[in-house]
Amino acid sequence: MESTAYTKRLLTYRLSLSHLKEVGLTDVFSYLIAGETGISAALVRKDLAQLKVKGKRRGGYEIDVILDAINNYFGDNTINRVVLAGMGNIGRAIVNYKNFENRRIKIVAAFDLDPAKQRKKYDVPVYPMEKCPDIVDKYRVNVAVIAVPAFSAQTVCDRLIQCGIRGIMNFAPVNLKVPDHVYISNVRLCDELQQVIYHSTKTNQ
Amino acid sequence: MESTAYTKRLLTYRLSLSHLKEVGLTDVFSYLIAGETGISAALVRKDLAQLKVKGKRRGGYEIDVILDAINNYFGDNTINRVVLAGMGNIGRAIVNYKNFENRRIKIVAAFDLDPAKQRKKYDVPVYPMEKCPDIVDKYRVNVAVIAVPAFSAQTVCDRLIQCGIRGIMNFAPVNLKVPDHVYISNVRLCDELQQVIYHSTKTNQ
Numbered sequence: 001m002e003s004t005a006y007t008k009r010l011l012t013y014r015l016s017l018s019h020l021k022e023v024g025l026t027d028v029f030s031y032l033i034a035g036e037t038g039i040s041a042a043l044v045r046k047d048l049a050q051l052k053v054k055g056k057r058r059g060g061y062e063i064d065v066i067l068d069a070i071n072n073y074f075g076d077n078t079i080n081r082v083v084l085a086g087m088g089n090i091g092r093a094i095v096n097y098k099n100f101e102n103r104r105i106k107i108v109a110a111f112d113l114d115p116a117k118q119r120k121k122y123d124v125p126v127y128p129m130e131k132c133p134d135i136v137d138k139y140r141v142n143v144a145v146i147a148v149p150a151f152s153a154q155t156v157c158d159r160l161i162q163c164g165i166r167g168i169m170n171f172a173p174v175n176l177k178v179p180d181h182v183y184i185s186n187v188r189l190c191d192e193l194q195q196v197i198y199h200s201t202k203t204n205q
Numbered sequence: 206m207e208s209t210a211y212t213k214r215l216l217t218y219r220l221s222l223s224h225l226k227e228v229g230l231t232d233v234f235s236y237l238i239a240g241e242t243g244i245s246a247a248l249v250r251k252d253l254a255q256l257k258v259k260g261k262r263r264g265g266y267e268i269d270v271i272l273d274a275i276n277n278y279f280g281d282n283t284i285n286r287v288v289l290a291g292m293g294n295i296g297r298a299i300v301n302y303k304n305f306e307n308r309r310i311k312i313v314a315a316f317d318l319d320p321a322k323q324r325k326k327y328d329v330p331v332y333p334m335e336k337c338p339d340i341v342d343k344y345r346v347n348v349a350v351i352a353v354p355a356f357s358a359q360t361v362c363d364r365l366i367q368c369g370i371r372g373i374m375n376f377a378p379v380n381l382k383v384p385d386h387v388y389i390s391n392v393r394l395c396d397e398l399q400q401v402i403y404h405s406t407k408t409n410q
Contacts, residue, residue, distance in 0.1 A: 167405025
């Protein structure tokens with residue numbers, strides 16, 4: 001498997017290239033991608049070579065060719081189904097987040113302890129956690145977003161993994177323990193913001 | 206200024222130690238912190254030495270001493286005021302996010318183009334963007350969260366910086382350009398989730 005840093009860079013390229021395409025460009029040079037992303041031109045060229053994207057005869061690359069190659073890499077021709085645990089503030093924002101659609105990511109179901117939330121009309125059906133094995137099986141999902149409070153996050157995480165989940169994006173402010181075969185990405189909103197605060201205060205002095 | 210990696214590790218230690226404290230521990234050894242955080246015991250000891258936290262005579266550390274040192278490092282005795290741009294799904298989740306309070310982070314005001322949102326009752330007052338200079342000045346804020354759509358993010362970002370903002374946490378899916386004196390942290394929800402999907406699919410094969 002390629003490194004996490006490599007896949008991250010591909011996502012960064014895609015974001016910048018989609019933007020450049022929107023403003024009307026069709027071709028780019030590696031140094032332009034470098035300027036947009038902050039990644040060195042040499043590394044851009046290396047990554048594109050690894051993606052098997054060829055430059056044009058006069059130099060530069062076609063934006064569409066790169067975008068296709070990146071989309072292929074991520075298997076973006078299929079729809080990626082995801083379940084969500086926790087319909088609190090963050091969970092509801094995730095369900096309503098329109099950008100997932102453009103990436104062919106679909107939240108197919110959510111879980112919440114609260115029966116009131118199970119009855120309410122959201123953009124996705126909300127089930128009690130007991131339904132987890134059925135839903136994961138029915139939709140053949142292997143990725144989950146955890147947006148439950150810290151105190152229940154590990155229990156929910158263990159449960160999801162038992163049901164066959166192998167990839168987790170975690171918003172709960174805890175260090176979740178997962179077996180080796182499970183990939184976890186922690187989105188630490190507090191930590192991120194605190195880092196920004198810390199750095200912006202220091203640069204003041 | 207210390208490295209970003211170092212401040213990130215301190216936040217990771219704090220999270221784990223707060224948890225260990227909650228479950229009843231008062232003292233820890235570096236290898237226990239290592240086991241909880243996935244950071245090597247040697248690096249844990251180095252970081253604690255840099256924080257000027259001393260070990261106990263019989264080995265190990267007092268959890269409270271470490272937590273105090275980390276809180277001091279982040280200046281957590283003062284309240285950190287932050288403004289928010291964009292009261293969409295993500296923005297509202299940020300305003301309602303309870304964990305910020307524990308970290309002495311306070312969202313003092315939000316900005317949104319939509320006059321309906323300016324009239325609505327949220328936990329923070331919502332102003333038109335034109336009020337930005339006044340609000341930033343009045344509350345002496347230098348950190349902002351950007352949660353506006355991609356197409357307006359750069360304009361909003363430039364405006365905030367003009368008003369004196371020096372630290373930005375950005376949720377908009379664009380590579381924002383900021384001057385050197387501004388610290389920016391990008392929270393790429395789509396990219397994060399796509400990485401999880403990518404890795405969990407690959408481990409399947």
